[in-house]
Amino acid sequence: xxxxxxxxxxxxxxxxxxxxxxxxxxxxxxxxxxxxxxxxxxxxxxxxxxxxxxxxxxxxxxxxxxxxxxxxxxxxxxxxxxxxxxxxxxxxxxxxxxxxxxxxxxxxxxxxxx
Amino acid sequence: xxxxxxxxxxxxxxxxxxxxxxxxxxxxxxxxxxxxxxxxxxxxxxxxxxxxxxxxxxxxxxxxxxxxxxxxxxxxxxxxxxxxxxxxxxxxxxxxxxxxxxxxxxxxxxxxxx
Numbered sequence: 001x002x003x004x005x006x007x008x009x010x011x012x013x014x015x016x017x018x019x020x021x022x023x024x025x026x027x028x029x030x031x032x033x034x035x036x037x038x039x040x041x042x043x044x045x046x047x048x049x050x051x052x053x054x055x056x057x058x059x060x061x062x063x064x065x066x067x068x069x070x071x072x073x074x075x076x077x078x079x080x081x082x083x084x085x086x087x088x089x090x091x092x093x094x095x096x097x098x099x100x101x102x103x104x105x106x107x108x109x110x111x112x113x114x
Numbered sequence: 115x116x117x118x119x120x121x122x123x124x125x126x127x128x129x130x131x132x133x134x135x136x137x138x139x140x141x142x143x144x145x146x147x148x149x150x151x152x153x154x155x156x157x158x159x160x161x162x163x164x165x166x167x168x169x170x171x172x173x174x175x176x177x178x179x180x181x182x183x184x185x186x187x188x189x190x191x192x193x194x195x196x197x198x199x200x201x202x203x204x205x206x207x208x209x210x211x212x213x214x215x216x217x218x219x220x221x222x223x224x225x226x227x228x
Contacts, residue, residue, distance in 0.1 A: 004156075034215050043118070043219035044157075044205070051214055090157065094215050100145055101170065102215060106156035 002027035002093050004105035012111045013081055021076040021108045023065075023091030033074040034092040034102065035065055044090065050074065061085065086112045116140065118220035120206050126226045127196055135191040135223045139208030146189050147217060148181055149205040157205065163189065196227045 005024045013019045025031060035047040048059025055067040065076045074091060091105040119138040127133050139146050148160040159173035163183040174180070178196075183189040193200055203224050207217035 006156075009154075032215050036217075041221075043221045044207075044217075045219070046216050049215055092215075100164065100209065100215070101147075101159055101162055102157075102217060103159065104149075104157040106154075 002031060002095060002103050004091050004093055004103055006091055006105035006108050008108050009106065010109045010111065012113060015083055015112055015114055016080050018079050019077065019081050019085075019110065021089050021091075021110065023074045023076065023105060025072050025074065025091075025093045027072075027093060027095070030096045031093040032096055033065075033067060034094070035059065035063070035074075035076050036090045036092060036104075038088045038090065038107075040087070047076070047089070081110070081112050083112050083114070085110060118206055118208055118218050120204075120220035120223050122223055123221065124224045124226075126228065128228050129198060130195055132192065132194045133196055133225060135193075135204050135206075135225070137189045137191070137206030137208075137220060139187070139189070139206070140210075140218055142186075143208035143210050143218070144186055145209045145211070146183055147207045147209075148189070148191050149207065150202045151205055151222070152202045160191070160204075193225075196225075198227050201225055201227045 003026045033050040036044045037047045038044045050067045058064045088107045090107045092102045121136045144165045146163045149157040161181045162170040178194045181191045203222040205222045207219045209217045
């Protein structure tokens, strides 16, 4: 069975600083990878996804993530964060072989401070 | 509205009572998911409906949990004889077959079992 590990439960960062939110996955078969974001008092929404092709994917709000198959990682990065990026970020995987079930990590709370 | 709608947004109940949570997916979305989010934990998959196929119930934690979906519309998650460990936010999501892994989430139903 597939699983997702987000090692950092909380990441504090100052505004305009770069940030990296880590995600590692485990699966015996190939997977699709996703990052979702949950802003305060809102539902989760898709930030970006990797299905195939270029391992560097760009999402909304200036975020990007890189799929590294050898390290089974899909870390999320932003070169300069804004206060409005304060939210909870979830990494997720889906098996490519069928079924549309997403397995989520435990989430990382990004807190951007002035 | 155009998004996924869930009701009630908040439910407080006594241990042993039954509860029903409702989800209205986005019109035209063939897939519907229920997830559970306990405090400080990731999203836990409960059940997945895809069109007229048999639902994937592999995530239901016990036989006290059940869910139904009428065609490609409304779904109801029922928890019988609620226990305190059932306290969580129950999230519903829907998706179309056109966009792999892009789930549209509702804002959730927060269940508190006293």
